Amino acid sequence: MKTRFETAFLKAVKKHAAIKKAVQKKVDMIIENPVALGEPLKGNWQGFYSCPVKRNFIIIYLYCEACRKKGDDAVVACSECSHTPDKTIKFVLLGPHDKAYGI
Numbered sequence: 273m274k275t276r277f278e279t280a281f282l283k284a285v286k287k288h289a290a291i292k293k294a295v296q297k298k299v300d301m302i303i304e305n306p307v308a309l310g311e312p313l314k315g316n317w318q319g320f321y322s323c324p325v326k327r328n329f330i331i332i333y334l335y336c337e338a339c340r341k342k343g344d345d346a347v348v349a350c351s352e353c354s355h356t357p358d359k360t361i362k363f364v365l366l367g368p369h370d371k372a373y374g375i
């Protein structure tokens with residue numbers, strides 16, 4: 273499995289240092305099983321998955337194999353999707369549930 277961490281995700285991890293360990297643990301779990309752990313998002317976030325870390329905190333990520341299965345890469349906002357292997361997970365965002373969706 274390949275992993276990529278977007279700048280916004282890394283910044284959020286720094287900002288929420290108190291839950292860094294919980295995030296790391298969850299990231300490892302997602303890498304093991306991205307589809308089973310993620311809840312597919314809809315609307316503007318179509319193609320993205322979310323996974324709760326703690327209470328309201330969620331991780332938002334993309335799994336390129338899933339991007340492609342959907343067959344609508346144009347809709348899924350996965351940058352450079354066509355250049356990454358199927359087994360790629362991109363960690364996009366981390367944050368409180370409401371705020372993460374609000375961006």
Ligand SMILES: [Zn+2]
Pocket residue numbers: 334335336337339340350353
């Ligand atoms: Zn993708």
